[in-house]
Amino acid sequence: MGLKTFPGGIHPHDFKDFSKDKKIEEMPLPQKVVIPLSQHIGAPSKPIVKVGDEVLAGQRIAEAGGFVSIPMHSSISGKVTKLAKFNHPTGILVQGIEITGDGEDRWVELTDDSNYMDLCAKDMKDRITAAGICGMGGAGFPTHVKLSPPEGKTIDTIILNGVECEPYLTADYRIMLEQAEDIIAGLKILMKTVDAKNGVIGIEANKPDAIKLFKKLLKNEKNIKVVGLQLKYPQGAEKQLIYAATKRKVPNKGGLPMDVNVVVQNVGTAIAVYEAVRYQKPLVERVITVSGRIVKEPKNIRARIGTIYSDLLEFCGSTTEDIGKVISGGPMMGFAMPSLETPMTKGSSGLLLFDMKEAHREKEDVCLRCGRCVDICPMYLVPSLIAHHVRNDDWNSAEKFGVMECMKCGSCAYVCPSHIKLIQWIDIGKIKVSENRQK
């Protein structure tokens, strides 16, 4: 099997054994959910309900706040009980809508359009837009925006990201095994919306059964291919995946995949797209991995958006030891959260629980200039020098050394023998440089 990949990268232990063989379980209806109005990149959504309103599952409760934004829907039926600021997985407080469930799971009316592939591209896109879909791999870019290239840009290839290179996470793996047909249907819709000739499903080599399954299902599809990818982090990063699958390099300094005629979507997003176009079902649930050594029963769970993380953990039997750290997402790029009283969002791929020892961080030593970060940086940056400039408040040099090009994959900090918090410094640099640009 000729495995493809990208230059650079690291090989962290993948910790997927905790949950990779656990079939997706349905989370029982939560008593309450909190729907944050920012679950995506772009303007926050605008609420259209008020406290006391009765809502159905799937009912729109917030409008998109602009073009680069998405509407939000209630994920359970019940009553709006609060409009306030709530914890957000990224560690900040974000305006959200709390819905207390009535336990009945009454839904808005869904359709079943079995001839959905006859819809025109515009109707498909409208349904995707209405369903409030954003990228479910983590970054949360609104899907309909990716599918609306500006005049003059054409898309010839849709790549589905089934890499799931973050350690611990197995949600995408499970949906690929259990919902492969839906994923393929979603891919075909995505291809039709932008008139792309080719479809690619990129899957990392540590999921051979998923690769095999898709190859079997796509045997007769000439224009969709399955690409096996080398086991390496960050294989699932957008630009790295595009390069591995197509040998195309997304231009640096602000280039987008559409500049090389490609759109990348996560496999979970493809399912959401399929359900949106066929059933007009909004994105109100997703599969999330709850894992970690101390989790009593690590699981892959299909849960309603807005489910509180503590409920998810309880569903997994809680933990066997004291919790040292709680992470939303994967261990490489996910967010450490101060509290489990935080709702999961459309981009929540995992909930990880670390014990005290796993949470321990060494203090920073001086940079040895060993160059390990340079050797592995998939963006060809010099992370140690960027951090050095940020530390010295030298924003211009930080910018010159490409701080804005960094995708924060965390590989540099992972390999640093001096335990330098490179991503933290780079993050500060990114904030300062964008502030300066706005001036």
Added chain:
Amino acid sequence: MNDVFAVSAAPHIKQNISVSAVMWQVVLALMPALLIGIFFFGIQSLLLTLYAVVAAVSTEALIQRFRKVPVTISDGSAVVTGILIAFNINSSSPWWLPVIGAVFAIAIGKQIFGGLGFNIFNPALLGRAFMMASWPTLMTAGWKATTPMSNLFQSSINGLRNLPSNVPEVITSATPLGVVKALRDTTQISIDMANTVMDNLTSMNTLQDLFWGNIGGVIGEVSAAALLIGAAYLAWKHIIEWRIPVSYIGTVFVLTYIFGGINGLFSASILLPIFHILSGGLILGAFFMATDMVTSPVTKKGRLIFGLGCGFLTVVIRLIGGYPEGVSYSILLMNITVPLIDRYTTPKSFGEVKK
């Protein structure tokens, strides 16, 4: 469950590696060469190494206490410097030589700049340069093997055993590189004799001795094989990277092949570059000193240029300069250029658009 948990920036997992792990692995990688040194030159080699290590570590501790900064001697970096200092002297040296060398290396080569991570020069090489300038005869004379153990094997260069008796002393008592140097000086020796000696030096016998260490020399440079075992270990552990050693040694190979012969360009046997690589401090220098993280470029292209520069200077010194050996000065000179190299070799980020 209203606990408040610690938060930190991603990533939340970390490779199991630290500064001290890196340094102690370098120490480990130097052990084969030390063992071979003890094997050939006796227990004196071990004692001298211990003196140097103790001197280096205590100097570091003292200065750090004096500077009121945390004492970091357990990180192993001073141990590495101590060992490398001892590796650069021969086993008949007096005890105070490595001690002074190590004190100078740590005090002037490292702590004066602010300690590990901030020094411009490789501390051990600076220490060696200091010893070389202060006690040149101690540093270069007495390279011959000194112990009964080594006499069992060989006490002189194989290639020079069957020479006519009228070969001047400058040849017979010199190090192999000293011989090669002297051969180029036609006032000392006739062309015929020079050619004979050169043939002997580049014979397979000599090269094998140089490789396994069956020769005289300083403690740590004696066996290329032992050094290469250590280097292979460091490469496997991703502590050294191929670019500097390969471009360094490659440059020496090419340049000595072109310019190394005594009868003009390209007159050298293909074995002469191999002789140059195996003799002197090149293997030790290319794998353990030029690769010193703190004093070499961080960029990939920069490392290639750095190795190229080291190789060029080494060959210039060996063939034209006043010393038979130029590894340490080459690396020291190139250390100065590191910030400049880094500045002009900043890589273009992934996806750079060709204009």
